[in-house]
Amino acid sequence: MLKISDLHVYYGGIHALKGISLDVPTGKIVTLIGANGAGKSSTLRAISGLIKNKKGTITYNDRDITTLDPVEIVKGGIVMAPEGRRIFPHLSVAENLYLGAFSRSDKDGIERDKEWVFDLFPRMRERQNQKGGTLSGGEQQMLAVGRALMSAPDVVMLDEPSLGLAPLLVKDVFEIIKVINAQGKTVVLVEQNAFAALKVAHYAYVLETGAIVLQGTGEELLNDERVIQAYLGG
Known part of the structure; x- marks a missing residue:
């Protein structure tokens, strides 16, 4: 608690x-x-x-x-997805997600959680090589939440x-x-x-x-x- x-x-x-x-x-x-x-x-x-x-x-x-x-x-x-999304606009969707896992060293777990995020947000899978700044507002919000989940909180x-x-x-x-x-x-x-x-x-x-x-x-x-x-x- x-x-x-x-x-x-x-x-x-x-x-x-x-x-x-x-x-x-x-x-x-x-x-x-x-x-x-x-x-x-x-x-x-x-x-x-x-x-x-x-x-x-x-x-x-x-x-x-x-x-x-x-x-x-x-x-x-404990992790926070901040107001205003705060994604890294010049990095790809996948790179943004990997940065969310900065505190982890379990490579298999990181890849498994990336697939979980893609299952939650299928558009992120489609756009994984696209730069974050080119996403719509809704997609950036999905990315911000997905990035937070990548820390395995x-x-x-x-x-x-x-x-x-x-x-x-x-x-x-x-x-x-x-x-x-x-x-x-x-x-x-x-x-x-x-x-x-x-x-x-x-x-x-x-x-x-x-x-x-x-x-x-x-x-x-x-x-x-x-x-x-x-x-x-x-």
Whole structure:
């Protein structure tokens, strides 16, 4: 289990996370919803070791990972597909995927996981020799998720995977999230499409200005009047 306890994060004088605590049970999909600036991405960045907290702890399988650097966190089984995709545009699809496996040395396992990614995203197989920058937005998102999976993680954190995608592609992305979870991965999902996120989530947290204001199962929050009014169009 991934566990955050009383986490405080600052950007200069800005108090971005104000003592949040949350649990991510093994094998579940947990989503964080909220408006821009609520602290969703900051939570993922803190877990990844990309920003350091002022107070609080992050533990994974009873190990304190609060002060580990990002590479050690990836090696420990937690990886993030960042907002904005951040692929390497001048490298091929296959090269991008191999870079996702930078922390591994098991060549057979890497090739096996590459085939798994190609099975998840058949268009990546078709375009494996094509430069990442020539892909469509939806294809780049697939590549970003696939690259994250190449590290053989136990926990996959997805930051705004549907951002900027056409509705049909959004549907595809959420179907893939369910498949990844069904194949044994724990998923932490940050998403502004609250309806789609809550539909797939086992559990969810609502963040506002750096604090958790609501939590419950995905179904509970889908039917919560406060969530409906604030995030689901009334």
